[in-house]
Amino acid sequence: MKAARYFEQRLVHSVLLLIVTSMAIFGTSQLAPGSFVDEMRLNPQISPQTMQALRMQFGVDQPLPTRYFRWLRSAAMGDFGYSLAYNLPVAKLLWSRLRNTLLLGTTAMLVAWTAALLLGSWSTLRSGKLADRTVSAISAFLLSTPELALALLAILLAARFRILPAGGMTSINTAKNSWAAAADVSRHLILPMSVLALTAFPVLFRHVRAAMLEVWNSSFVHAARGHGISDARLLVRHAVPAALSPMISLFGFSVAALVSGSFLVEVVTAWPGIGPLFLEAIYARDLHLVVAVVMLFTAFLILANLTADLLLYAADPRVRSEC
Amino acid sequence: MAVCPSTRALLEVSDLTVSYNCNPEVRPVVDKLSFEIREGEVLGIQGRSGSGKTTAALALLKLLPNAARVSGSALFREHDLLKMNNLQLRRIRGREISIIYQEPVLALNPVMRIGDQIVEVLRAHTEHTSQERRQCAEHMLASVRLNPSRFYYAYPHELSGGEKHRAVLAQALACHPALVIADEPTAGLDGALRTGILDLIDGLRHECGTAFLLISHDANVTSRLADRTICLSQHEGSGKFAGKTGQPSSFIPEMPPQCNAKPLIAVRSLNKSYRSRGLFRRRHAEKRALDSVNLSLPAGSLVALVGPSGSGKSTLARCLTLLEEVDSGEIYLNQKNLLGLSAREKRDLRPLLQYVPQDPAGALNPRLSAGDAVSEPLVIQRRGTARERRMQAELLMCQVGLDPGAANRSCDEFSGGQKQRLAIARALALRPKLLVFDESLSGLDSTTEHELLQLIRDLKHKLGVTQLLISHDAEMVSAIADSIAVMEDGTISRHESTAKIAANPEHWIAEHARDPMVFKLLMLTETE
Numbered sequence: 146m147k148a149a150r151y152f153e154q155r156l157v158h159s160v161l162l163l164i165v166t167s168m169a170i171f172g173t174s175q176l177a178p179g180s181f182v183d184e185m186r187l188n189p190q191i192s193p194q195t196m197q198a199l200r201m202q203f204g205v206d207q208p209l210p211t212r213y214f215r216w217l218r219s220a221a222m223g224d225f226g227y228s229l230a231y232n233l234p235v236a237k238l239l240w241s242r243l244r245n246t247l248l249l250g251t252t253a254m255l256v257a258w259t260a261a262l263l264l265g266s267w268s269t270l271r272s273g274k275l276a277d278r279t280v281s282a283i284s285a286f287l288l289s290t291p292e293l294a295l296a297l298l299a300i301l302l303a304a305r306f307r308i309l310p311a312g313g314m315t316s317i318n319t320a321k322n323s324w325a326a327a328a329d330v331s332r333h334l335i336l337p338m339s340v341l342a343l344t345a346f347p348v349l350f351r352h353v354r355a356a357m358l359e360v361w362n363s364s365f366v367h368a369a370r371g372h373g374i375s376d377a378r379l380l381v382r383h384a385v386p387a388a389l390s391p392m393i394s395l396f397g398f399s400v401a402a403l404v405s406g407s408f409l410v411e412v413v414t415a416w417p418g419i420g421p422l423f424l425e426a427i428y429a430r431d432l433h434l435v436v437a438v439v440m441l442f443t444a445f446l447i448l449a450n451l452t453a454d455l456l457l458y459a460a461d462p463r464v465r466s467e468c
Numbered sequence: 469m470a471v472c473p474s475t476r477a478l479l480e481v482s483d484l485t486v487s488y489n490c491n492p493e494v495r496p497v498v499d500k501l502s503f504e505i506r507e508g509e510v511l512g513i514q515g516r517s518g519s520g521k522t523t524a525a526l527a528l529l530k531l532l533p534n535a536a537r538v539s540g541s542a543l544f545r546e547h548d549l550l551k552m553n554n555l556q557l558r559r560i561r562g563r564e565i566s567i568i569y570q571e572p573v574l575a576l577n578p579v580m581r582i583g584d585q586i587v588e589v590l591r592a593h594t595e596h597t598s599q600e601r602r603q604c605a606e607h608m609l610a611s612v613r614l615n616p617s618r619f620y621y622a623y624p625h626e627l628s629g630g631e632k633h634r635a636v637l638a639q640a641l642a643c644h645p646a647l648v649i650a651d652e653p654t655a656g657l658d659g660a661l662r663t664g665i666l667d668l669i670d671g672l673r674h675e676c677g678t679a680f681l682l683i684s685h686d687a688n689v690t691s692r693l694a695d696r697t698i699c700l701s702q703h704e705g706s707g708k709f710a711g712k713t714g715q716p717s718s719f720i721p722e723m724p725p726q727c728n729a730k731p732l733i734a735v736r737s738l739n740k741s742y743r744s745r746g747l748f749r750r751r752h753a754e755k756r757a758l759d760s761v762n763l764s765l766p767a768g769s770l771v772a773l774v775g776p777s778g779s780g781k782s783t784l785a786r787c788l789t790l791l792e793e794v795d796s797g798e799i800y801l802n803q804k805n806l807l808g809l810s811a812r813e814k815r816d817l818r819p820l821l822q823y824v825p826q827d828p829a830g831a832l833n834p835r836l837s838a839g840d841a842v843s844e845p846l847v848i849q850r851r852g853t854a855r856e857r858r859m860q861a862e863l864l865m866c867q868v869g870l871d872p873g874a875a876n877r878s879c880d881e882f883s884g885g886q887k888q889r890l891a892i893a894r895a896l897a898l899r900p901k902l903l904v905f906d907e908s909l910s911g912l913d914s915t916t917e918h919e920l921l922q923l924i925r926d927l928k929h930k931l932g933v934t935q936l937l938i939s940h941d942a943e944m945v946s947a948i949a950d951s952i953a954v955m956e957d958g959t960i961s962r963h964e965s966t967a968k969i970a971a972n973p974e975h976w977i978a979e980h981a982r983d984p985m986v987f988k989l990l991m992l993t994e995t996e
Contacts, residue, residue: 364574364575369577369585374562463623
């Protein structure tokens with residue numbers, strides 16, 4: 146009962162937070178000079194009269210609160226404003242891009258988490274030995290390598306050896322049947338996904354290893370070993386459940402990174418996700434689109450933390466009794 | 469039916485030596501320990517903290533970290549435990565020899581149900597079906613007098629201290645081992661619970677004919693249960709490092725005890741409550757920790773503050789040392805009210821009010837060397853050069869009876885009592901006017917406790933520091949305190965000098981005989 150009330154409360158907080166975020170973005174966007182229409186001044190074919198008319202039409206000349214409440218109404222109706230650059234409701238534009246981003250982010254996270262869990266546990270068992278030190282050194286190297294450098298290196302290798310497509314999501318001569326199309330997308334997916342997984346892996350690995358190592362050296366694992374329980378059983382049945390709590394909190398963050406983490410990789414590898422869309426929207430001063438994307442990032446972060454809290458509640462009996 | 473200890477040796481340990489260092493000059497933690505246990509016998513191993521009792525027990529089952537060098541032999545039913553490989557050992561551990569760890573709180577997996585933890589042991593050693601294992605676990609819980617229907621599904625944090633001890637016992641006995649190594653099985657339990665556990669062990673031992681290796685620093689525990697007791701002295705096992713506990717008194721400048729009646733620190737109607745707050749609701753719950761407390765500590769005196777746990781002793785200590793904000797009231801240091809002061813002014817006063825925490829292990833950074841830990845307050849207050857601070861640290865270590873040569877050792881390498889000495893040295897570094905010991909002597913064995921009490925008394929005489937000694941054990945502190953304040957439910961119910969109590973004990977008995985704690989204290993002063 147108490148827990149239900151707690152999560153109910155969290156939900157209310159989340160909605161409030163989203164509203165405050167949207168206000169903040171609207172407010173800060175005011176600090177940047179220029180608007181979508183101002184960009185048109187560079188084009189000599191558009192007359193100042195047309196621009197004035199467009200300003201009136203788009204409502205750019207209205208005061209900030211008016212614009213904000215107009216946007217809020219549109220958001221409530223599910224459109225999340227209107228993209229001036231694309232001439233479409235923002236929601237429509239966003240959903241198709243979000244699908245691509247989620248495809249990339251989810252596969253990358255799956256790969257990174259699997260690798261981190263397996264290698265993290267393995268490193269724990271071999272802690273201090275050569276294997277552990279090697280994996281730790283590799284993770285340290287990856288951690289200190291900028292995502293951009295990794296992406297560029299991957300593109301370079303792909304282009305040089307022609308094993309993988311170096312960018313985009315589909316080939317020009319799009320395949321006929323759906324199976325071939327899926328295979329084509331998968332081939333395109335490998336490169337950005339690997340880059341993303343490689344950048345996410347070291348952080349996850351280090352956290353998993355630290356959490357596992359702490360539990361592995363804890364008294365209760367020693368005690369269980371003293372009762373003659375085998376190492377394999379100790380790891381799976383005793384250590385992993387006890388080390389779950391910090392990993393779940395981290396899982397929350399990585400879910401949040403599903404949409405916002407692949408920004409750079411998408412831009413560099415021309416993956417048609419939210420990243421390139423966001424960048425173009427900023428260049429074009431397409432305010433509603435910018436606000437919607439930032440809101441999406443925030444929403445995912447909140448959602449991810451809520452999920453992590455729920456999972457934590459399910460995984461740790463101590464949290465359950467505290468709630 | 470009592471099972472007589474048979475004559476056959478179950479475990480024969482000879483020349484067991486454990487060291488962490490290949491340097492022959494450093495004395496091994498356990499040095500040539502030899503003993504034997506017969507079937508069904510209870511052998512007590514007694515020794516003060518740091519004498520290597522636990523290390524010896526863990527060495528038998530090869531549960532020590534890899535860095536430990538173990539030599540000698542331990543024949544269990546004619547097989548040498550120390551020469552076994554991991555697989556052989558795994559079959560012995562839990563099935564033939566099981567171990568009860570010192571801290572049941574730490575030995576139980578926090579995210580696993582109690583029943584499942586017993587089942588895990590059975591699963592490792594028996595061919596039972598899951599149904600049989602379950603029944604077996606329920607039976608074990610019942611045999612340690614824990615109701616299976618309630619405790620099978622309970623998590624460790626839902627159990628009280630005594631119940632955890634029982635659960636750990638059930639886990640150790642699940643496979644009916646021939647020998648149980650019980651490391652301080654009653655540590656941290658008070659009178660009634662301790663007797664309960666000891667009775668239980670005694671009963672189970674007679675019922676199942678299990679031999680016990682009973683490790684304890686408490687002679688009462690070993691003498692009650694053990695058929696035979698061996699003492700681990702400094703000859704067989706030595707502390708984590710052999711620190712000098714004698715007093716190199718030449719270092720300490722003698723100061724006459726100050727006998728002015730002026731209070732150094734006094735508190736008037738101090739109130740403090742803890743409340744938990746929600747975001748939407750103002751107040752969820754309020755707990756009154758201090759309820760208009762009045763207390764004054766004469767300069768240079770040693771005042772003991774006793775009372776049951778939860779009576780607000782620690783809160784008072786933390787408020788006195790400005791570690792916690794009070795709700796209302798006044799704290800005077802040399803007639804100056806501390807509560808109206810700004811954060812900066814308080815910071816200047818903090819060196820004068822030092823706090824020695826309950827758990828020195830938690831309060832010392834294990835990564836620092838002893839010398840660094842002691843001189844850290846000087847670094848924070850920017851006093852002296854590095855060299856001066858170093859000398860000061862060594863001097864302080866001398867003052868509290870530690871070997872200054874050990875200043876380079878990591879804090880981790882000291883035993884419990886030595887860590888407490890380090891914590892005291894650190895508190896003395898800033899030359900405080902007031903030292904508050906918050907249960908600083910609990911959890912230590914009686915010899916160490918006694919030595920520390922002596923140290924505290926010497927500090928009073930030699931340095932003239934005003935001291936507040938908080939304890940739940942009135943008997944212990946009454947021996948050295950000038951006066952005793954009793955705290956109950958957040959208020960000081962009485963505060964009288966030990967001399968006065970001793971002068972008229974009958975009056976006190978008449979007035980406070982219902983309180984067992986005060987009664988105990990009076991019995992003591994009377995006998996003196």
